[in-house]
Amino acid sequence: MRIGTVDIPSQLALAPMAGVTDAAFRQICAEQGAGYTVTELISSKALCYHDKKTFSLLRQFPGEHPAAVQIFGSDPACMAEAAQIALEASGADIIDINMGCPMGKIVNNGDGA
Template identity: 90%
Template sequence: MNIGTVAIPSKLALAPMAGVTDAAFRRLCAELGAGYTCTELISSKALCYRDKKTFSLLRQFPGEHPAAVQIFGSDPACMAEAAQIAMEYTGADILDINMGCPMGKIVNNGDGA
């Protein structure tokens, strides 16, 4: 399977899960056969404000490829800046822009579905 030009070497992929898919969990899943990993949902505003805790969510384990970073937000300028920050910081292969999260804390800010 491919996502654009990125080849996914397995039929198993790890979905982003808030509060779950940190680097240690992603590494474990990759060791157990996940051919693709993704960070948890990351706020574009927090990246734009350079929040230290948020940057910890971007940490990748050594050799984590193919990998994606998932961001969410509603301000186009901030989303563009956050996308650049996330990709430069991680070296991820894919940027996943979440546009369908139904969680109240996301939707109430105009950031989700």
């Protein structure tokens, strides 16, 4: 499988899950065959405001490639800034934009589906 220029070496991909897909969980899944991992969804506003707790969500385990960071938000300028911040801070191969999360705290802010 391929996403843009990034080759995915396995048909197994780990979906982003809020409160679940931290670096340790992603590493376990990669060791069990996941060829592509994604962080839990990360607020673009929190990245733009340089929230320290949020930056910890960007941490990757050693050798985590190919990997993606998933961001969410509704402000185009903040999303663009957050994507750049996430890319630089994490070293991820892909920035994934969440466009379908039905969670109340996401949707109620105009950030989800």
